[in-house]
Amino acid sequence: MKDLTTKQSGVRWLWLALLVFVLDIGTKLFVMDTMGYGWANRIEILPFFNLLYVHNYGAAFSFLSDAGGWQRWFFAAIALGVSGLLIYWMRCTPASNRILNVAYALVIGGAIGNLFDRLVHGYVVDFLDFYIGNSHWPAFNLADAAICVGAGLIVLDSVRASKKPHAEAE
Template sequence: MQTLSLSQSGWRWLWLAPLVFALDIGSKWLVMQTMEYGFANRIEVLPFFNLTYVHNHGAAFSFLSDAGGWQRWLFSVIALGVSGLLAYWMRHTPADKRMINIAYAMIIGGALGNLFDRLVHGYVIDFLDFYLGQSHWPAFNLADSAICVGAALIILDSFRQGQSSTKHE
């Protein structure tokens, strides 16, 4: 891997991670302060979207939510490890590769937002509830959204990189 100065590296985009973190934690704080817990206390916003304050003791889609508590620490270690790895990659990625650096920063900010919840509350606070009829998508939060958008940007960037390398062959 190449060594770049901090201003030339992807760390130039790292400011986005604390922004995502702050928006996530702020939105969760607002939900906790203004909403009652549980699906029965939802706020109907659109015919397919509610605000619903719930706790997630697991990971995405409540994966391992009923595992007994050890999963809190597993997901915390994973969040720290992934964030560290992505920060390392950002340090060695040129700053002009915007899409991939923005993706990494969004994932870092989202992972640290959910990590904060796990360490402070023992669970992740979710509140975005999309549904169709009686079928509800698992509730999620802004950190989850940032992680998903970041992952989608990584996939999109890999397709863009693949297209540019095939054009030069």
């Protein structure tokens, strides 16, 4: 991989990571300031969607949420490491590669949004609750959604790149 100048590289797309971070933190602060905590205080929006203020001390699907506290720093280190790696990859990716740079920016913005929560609160604020009948998807937030969309775009870009003829890829 070669480093490109800032003007030519995907680093130009970091504005999107900042936007994701600001929207994520803004919505979490709004939820914390306006909603009561827990299931009894959920707000039913649609027959399949609630707003629900909960804390997640772990990672996705509350993974390691009851691990005793060390997981806070473990997930913080992962967020910093992944974000640093993605910024490096953005520096090596042409700014014209929109899909990949948008993907990296979404993951970075989401990771830093959840990192902020872990460092400031000791947990991540979740508030989006989708369900069918009595089966609920684990509550999540905008940062989680951005990370998932970004990861999906990375996979999409990888699949698209693998289908290009070898000569075109060089």
